[in-house]
Amino acid sequence: MDITSAINQLKQKASATSDDSALESIYNDLATLLHTKQILGSSKQATVPSARTASAEFDRVESPLSPVEDxxxxxxxxxxxxxxxxxxxxxxxxxxxxxxxxxxxxxxxxxxxxxxxxxxxxxxxxxxxxxxxxxxxxxxxxxxxxxxxxxxxxxxxxxxxxxxxxxxxxxxxxxxxxKFFREINIKYIVEKGLRFTTDSFAFRQRQINLQKVFEIYGINLNISIKDSIEASSEWDTSAGFSALYETFTTHSNIPVDNESWDVCIMHLGSSNEAGLLGVMFDDRGRRALAVFAGEIEDRFRANSIMSLEAKILQTTAHELGHALNLAHRFERGVGRADSLSCMNYSWRFSQGGDSAYWQGFDFVFDGDEISFLLHAPLYKIIFGGLEFHQVNYWVGNGVYSPYLKETLDNRFTLDLHSPAQTFPFGEPVILEASLAASQPQPVPAFMLDIKAGFLEILVTKVPAVSPFAEATPEVTTKFKPLMRKCYDSFEHHETAKRQIETVTISTNSPLKQNINVHFGSSGFAFAQPGTYRITAILSTYQDQRLEQEYIVKSNIVTIRIEYPHNSTEEEDVNVLMRPDVGRFIATGGNSHLEQAEVTKLEDSVLRRKNLVGVNRALLLSSVNNPRTSLAKRDDLIHNFKSACHRLDETTRKATVKFISETFGVKEK
Ligand SMILES: [Zn+2]
CATH class of the missing domain: 2.40.160 (Porin)
Known part of the structure; x- marks a missing residue:
């Protein structure tokens, strides 16, 4: 039997089968046959694509042309x-x-x-x-x-x-x-003094730029250079990312209250964190990205496999992918660390790491990603629509999705700690995560940064038990921060001027990080008074070729959000629980809150005598950010002035040191 008949026979068999596991095996055979038949093209591809995608590809090749144009x-x-x-x-x-x-x-x-x-x-x-x-x-x-x-x-x-x-x-x-399936309008903001350019450059015997990366999939990018901004020494992206947020909101002129295809890409120098290559703001619908071209220049200038232009372009395409709601390929749940997609990290590539990734790299996206971008319901993709990470487009849709076994990584222990058991309603909930290892082990300091995506915080509202009402089911949600950060590997680039901060952790010297779970892209994490259970899950990684997902689970922290006790507290809640105030606090202060509201916020902070120190500092630092002169107003502020100052600076070290001082955390 020739290969075409064999394929047809399998397809007939598939249509007559309803059993899922039998189908899976038929599809796998089909994929292998199609792969053999070289319909699937180049040997560059690291993996055999999904059987069902393969089947579609086969139909395309074997059938006459469509009667209407694509x-x-x-x-x-x-x-x-x-x-x-x-x-x-x-x-x-x-x-x-x-x-x-x-x-x-x-x-x-x-x-x-x-x-x-x-x-x-x-x-x-x-x-x-x-x-x-x-x-x-x-x-x-x-x-x-x-x-x-x-x-x-x-x-x-x-x-x-x-x-x-x-x-x-x-x-x-x-x-x-x-002829385009989607049309996206991009506003560039470029920091002065960068070598960055939007010109196309030669890559694998062709000219490439951002438009061309997406054009091949039928996505048209209308790019305009919106603004060039004065050079900044470093962009603070840690606890308070005020400056970055401010630059986006004031320079992009993108209306944030409607859904639109307008997105802002900022090409900037370096952030305060070595190795941070790009970020995506998930504020009201994934509207802005920053690519730290200066940082990339520092880290990749000596790269022999990958040109600097290509790395900057890959990062830009990657961040734009996030803005369009694409997740990382390597992450837990997606399980495609074997992918050469722009959405994978080269250093997490399971088929040979960094050098193998770049050798095979060709500015592509995977089939499930493209099907999602082109054909998913509009509100799941368009900016201003569903917040990041809400759509599991990688499962279903007829696309092969591997099941990776989740294994507890017993090298590590993860401890979640709350500074208080009860929080007044409206007060930010800030927890501390602490990662220890049984054997000394270097880990990047960004491991515990919730914005980096390795650490997930799951929040479960415990239903109130009432003899008069039916029990409501528990709902667990994953906290989604306002910003996503994408990092380079901490193990490479010895030639870089700045090395990624690593911490060698052991039983007695853990890595600690405060986790602000107050306000994220889905709004307030604790939107109602009541009891909540909070757990953290950290994705670690050993050898990805083992095809297992390594995770560490924390203890469960139970906290209670109290009802307001009197009318003054109620008034405070009315201020603190406003989305613009939540956003103001989460970004560490910005100029988008009315002065009257800033004063109200400040008053409510001052009234709350029992605020956990770090919360007070966070609130006051956001208040002080747009109005520094206020620091003199009250002794209470004065007491926290230095703490606020440190929080303003928020290098990770300061924050970690600050939190252990404030919480009085005792080592176990
Ligand atoms: Zn990313």
């Missing part, structure tokens, strides 16, 4: 408008539906199924989803129009989305709009 089509009828993306390359048709311009929901052809251009008159199975997470099944039919640039889109849903489109089929004629 790209975006749009049409409207009776207030209902639709934007359809025809992607024959991936075998997917997807669409966003609006009613009188308001977003209703999105649909896409069934995950796993592939749209083949031949059954043009045949109904294709779809799934639909609106932003209230209502989902429905249904069908679409693409009836031929007069040319390759128009057709009639017939949609029929089993259940309505946001009350729209029920059982009756709706027919909307659509016309070709653009």
């Amino acid at each position: 790209g975006c089509f749009s049409g409207a009828l009776d207030g209902l408008s639709i934007e359809v993306r025809v992607d024959s390359k991936r075998g997917i048709v997807s669409a966003d539906i609006r009613n009188n311009r308001a977003y209703v929901g999105s649909i896409r052809t069934d995950p796993g199924a592939t749209y083949s251009p031949v059954p043009f008159l045949e109904a294709l199975g779809i799934i639909g989803e609106d932003r209230n997470y209502n989902t429905t099944k249904g069908t679409i039919t693409l009836l031929p129009g007069n040319s390759t640039k128009d057709f009639t889109f017939v949609i029929q849903l089993k259940k309505p989305l946001m009350g729209i489109l029920t059982r009756d089929p709706v027919r909307i004629p659509v016309n070709f709009k653009t």
Whole structure:
């Protein structure tokens, strides 16, 4: 039997099987066959792509051309408008539906199924989803129009989305709009004195720049240089990232209260942390990125495999990927450390580390990432939509997702400590994490920075027990900080001017870090009074080739958020629990809070005599940041002035030292 017949036989077998494990094995055979057949292209690829993606690829190669062009089509009828993306390359048709311009929901052809251009008159199975997470099944039919640039889109849903489109089929004629599936507007802010340039450069026998990285996938980037800003010595990105936040909010002019395709990329020098290459702000929808081009220049200038331009471009594409809601490939849950995607860390590449990654690197994204970017429901991708890390696009969608066994890493112990058992409602909750090792072990200091993504904080609201009410289920949420940080490896770049801070930890000398879980991209972590359980999980890594995920779990910390005791406390809560105030505190102060509100915040801090020291310092430092003269106003402030000052500076060392002083933490 030839290989094509073997493939067809397997595909028939697959369609007749409903057992998941049998299907998986058939798909794996299919993937191997397709790989053998070299349909999947270059040997550069480190892994055999998903069987189902492979199947789509096979269909594309073996089938005649699509009767309509690939790209975006749009049409409207009776207030209902639709934007359809025809992607024959991936075998997917997807669409966003609006009613009188308001977003209703999105649909896409069934995950796993592939749209083949031949059954043009045949109904294709779809799934639909609106932003209230209502989902429905249904069908679409693409009836031929007069040319390759128009057709009639017939949609029929089993259940309505946001009350729209029920059982009756709706027919909307659509016309070709653009060959791009997505169009993104980028505003660059560039710090003066950098060698950074947006020009394209030669890479693997072609010219490449940021537009070209995304264009190949049908994503168009409209780039404008918005502003150049004066050089800064260092950008503070630790506890208070005021300056960075301020630069983004004042220079980008991106409205943050609507969903839009506008994002700001800041190319800056260096941050206060060696090895920090990029950050993504997850404030109201992933709207801003910073790439520390100066830091990259310092660390990668002597790299023989990878040019400096390529590393800066990879970091920019990586951060833009985060802004579009893409996670790290290596992280727990995704389990794709074997990927050559821009979203992997070279130093976490499981198939040979840094040098192997760069040797195979070609500015690509993985299939599941691209399917997500092009065809996921609009609100999950667009800036201002769902906050970061809310969508597990790497599972389901017919894409192969490995199951990595989670193993407790018994080299480490992780201790979570709360400075108080009860917190007045509205007061920031700041915990201390402490990582020790049974044998002396160097770890990067960023390990415990919640913004780095290795440490996860899980918060569970314990339901109130009442004999009069039915028990409500426990809900556990992962705290999502306002900023994500992306680091270089701490083991390389001996030639760099600044080395990444590492700490050799042992049983008696742990790495400590304060964890601010007050306000994140989903709002307040403790939005109601009551009892909460908090746990920390740290992803460590040993040898990724072992195909196991190594984690350390902390003890469980239980805290209680108290109800306000009187009307004054209630007034304080009304101030402290405002999202703009939460954001103000989380960023360590900014100029976007009305002066009157800053005064109210300050008054409420002053009234709270029993504030845990670090909380007072945090609150006061945010108040003092835009109004430094206030430090003289009250003795209470004066007492904490030096602490605030240190918090303003917030080098990690100062913070760690500060917290152990303030908490009076005793070594175990
Ligand atoms: Zn990253």
